Amino acid sequence: MNINSVRRNSYAVGGAAWGDEGKGKIVDEIAIECSTQNKKIIAYRVNGGPNAGHTIEKANGERIALHQLPSAILIPNSVIILGKGMVIHPADLIREINSVKDLQSSIKIDKMAALALDTHRAYEGVLKSWQTGGSKGATGRGIAPAYSDIILRQPMQLRDLLNQNWDKFEQHYDLYSQQIAGLGQDMAEIEVATAIPDLKIKVGTKKEFINRLKEDRKTLAPLIEDVYDFVKETWQDEQYAYIFEMAQAIGLDPRFGVYPDITGSDTTFASITASTEGTINYEEVEHRILTMKATYSSSVGVRKLPTDMTSTDPELANKIREDAWEYGATTKRPRDIVFLDLPAARFYSQHGGGNEFAITHMDVVYPNTPIKICTDYQVNGKIVAYRPDQEFLNTVTPIYKEIPTWDQKQINLAKNYNEIPKEAKDYVDMIAKELGSPVTIITNGPKREQIIKVTK
Numbered sequence: 108m109n110i111n112s113v114r115r116n117s118y119a120v121g122g123a124a125w126g127d128e129g130k131g132k133i134v135d136e137i138a139i140e141c142s143t144q145n146k147k148i149i150a151y152r153v154n155g156g157p158n159a160g161h162t163i164e165k166a167n168g169e170r171i172a173l174h175q176l177p178s179a180i181l182i183p184n185s186v187i188i189l190g191k192g193m194v195i196h197p198a199d200l201i202r203e204i205n206s207v208k209d210l211q212s213s214i215k216i217d218k219m220a221a222l223a224l225d226t227h228r229a230y231e232g233v234l235k236s237w238q239t240g241g242s243k244g245a246t247g248r249g250i251a252p253a254y255s256d257i258i259l260r261q262p263m264q265l266r267d268l269l270n271q272n273w274d275k276f277e278q279h280y281d282l283y284s285q286q287i288a289g290l291g292q293d294m295a296e297i298e299v300a301t302a303i304p305d306l307k308i309k310v311g312t313k314k315e316f317i318n319r320l321k322e323d324r325k326t327l328a329p330l331i332e333d334v335y336d337f338v339k340e341t342w343q344d345e346q347y348a349y350i351f352e353m354a355q356a357i358g359l360d361p362r363f364g365v366y367p368d369i370t371g372s373d374t375t376f377a378s379i380t381a382s383t384e385g386t387i388n389y390e391e392v393e394h395r396i397l398t399m400k401a402t403y404s405s406s407v408g409v410r411k412l413p414t415d416m417t418s419t420d421p422e423l424a425n426k427i428r429e430d431a432w433e434y435g436a437t438t439k440r441p442r443d444i445v446f447l448d449l450p451a452a453r454f455y456s457q458h459g460g461g462n463e464f465a466i467t468h469m470d471v472v473y474p475n476t477p478i479k480i481c482t483d484y485q486v487n488g489k490i491v492a493y494r495p496d497q498e499f500l501n502t503v504t505p506i507y508k509e510i511p512t513w514d515q516k517q518i519n520l521a522k523n524y525n526e527i528p529k530e531a532k533d534y535v536d537m538i539a540k541e542l543g544s545p546v547t548i549i550t551n552g553p554k555r556e557q558i559i560k561v562t563k
């Protein structure tokens with residue numbers, strides 16, 4: 108395939124703000140649509156690890172929490188690829204696979220993907236008491252240390268598990284044990300998160316740590332492989348629908364996020380190119396959909412956005428938090444609520460690599476409450492663009508404008524785009540114009556079927 112030509116039947120879904128934009132539902136909808144058109148689905152998870160989280164509902168109504176597996180796992184005959192750009196916790200992954208039970212799709216794990224281990228979790232936990240900020244907000248899944256190991260030229264990889272490089276795992280354990288001892292703690296005794304909410308386990312001795320990995324290997328080894336030939340072949344065959352699922356969001360990217368609230372992975376669509384080792388140029392992906400919430404955003408961390416609603420209008424922020432259940436899927440932490448921040452959204456749109464938008468939570472509106480949006484930032488009376496720097500953000504004054512709200516019940520009940528209120532359509536048009544890409548999907552309520560294609 109030529110660089111920059113478009114590969115039909117390919118989709119990528121990512122977050123345009125600070126995470127938890129409702130990407131899972133957009134991915135579900137695309138997967139279901141592709142499967143009803145009898146396309147074979149390849150769902151490729153690009154980045155992140157067990158720090159992500161979404162709950163999906165099985166046909167029998169049972170709800171399962173997924174962190175590392177893409178939601179298309181429930182679509183029969185789909186192929187799931189966990190890409191090189193990920194950091195994977197083996198035991199957590201096995202638990203997730205088991206929770207799906209009647210698995211009807213196959214899983215391929217790129218042997219080049221990195222491992223995020225209990226050692227990484229312990230180290231991140233210890234750093235909490237030494238750092239002011241960053242690791243305090245982290246999900247505790249050892250994501251930053253696992254990605255740091257790549258930069259430090261010492262990643263533990265899935266292929267190390269496959270090849271039973273136990274000496275390498277021993278060295279890894281010793282290195283982390285020594286680092287943690289240097290910070291005054293005994294790694295073996297440190298308790299780390301597991302895939303079971305509220306259950307922690309001790310990292311344990313080197314032998315215990317390695318024995319756990321030996322057990323994990325038994326289940327995972329058949330799934331770990333060299334995936335690039337498969338990706339190359341299927342990318343050229345358009346009967347396969349490709350769905351790239353991104354984790355986290357552009358606002359958490361190490362380069363485009365605000366320190367210290369950044370995650371370890373490249374959250375832009377460009378990471379599709381890196382994760383596939385250049386087999387796929389991300390610009391070939393036909394629909395690169397950046398997802399954002401309509402009337403507000405949410406974030407977890409210590410960053411203080413100029414458009415924070417939690418401190419300036421706590422009543423509305425609390426109402427939104429409860430109505431839209433703005434609590435972390437992985438950590439259950441209450442999220443900060445932020446007004447729609449167009450300067451930040453413009454910045455993320457510019458650097459995210461998307462070409463379409465999905466707008467979620469269109470039903471989070473209140474009667475007689477105009478929607479307050481930030482159109483610009485000002486410093487000393489001059490309009491300035493967003494920059495991902497807390498010291499800079501502390502100096503800006505947000506300029507707000509109020510936009511008419513729409514009828515919550517009408518949008519909630521709408522079955523197609525014609526049925527949504529005019530004010531909501533105007534809002535969608537405003538976002539597309541401001542951010543320079545069309546809005547192609549909106550969601551109008553929490554239920555599975557409350558999702559609407561934008562038609563003109």
Ligand code: IMP
Pocket residue numbers: 125126127158159160244245246247248249250251354355359368369370371407408409
């Ligand atoms: P880490 O990804 O665990 O290193 O966390 C780094 C930052 O990203 C913290 O502020 C987390 O709260 C945030 N974060 C990580 N994953 C998600 C997510 O899936 N949704 C929202 N925030 C996230």
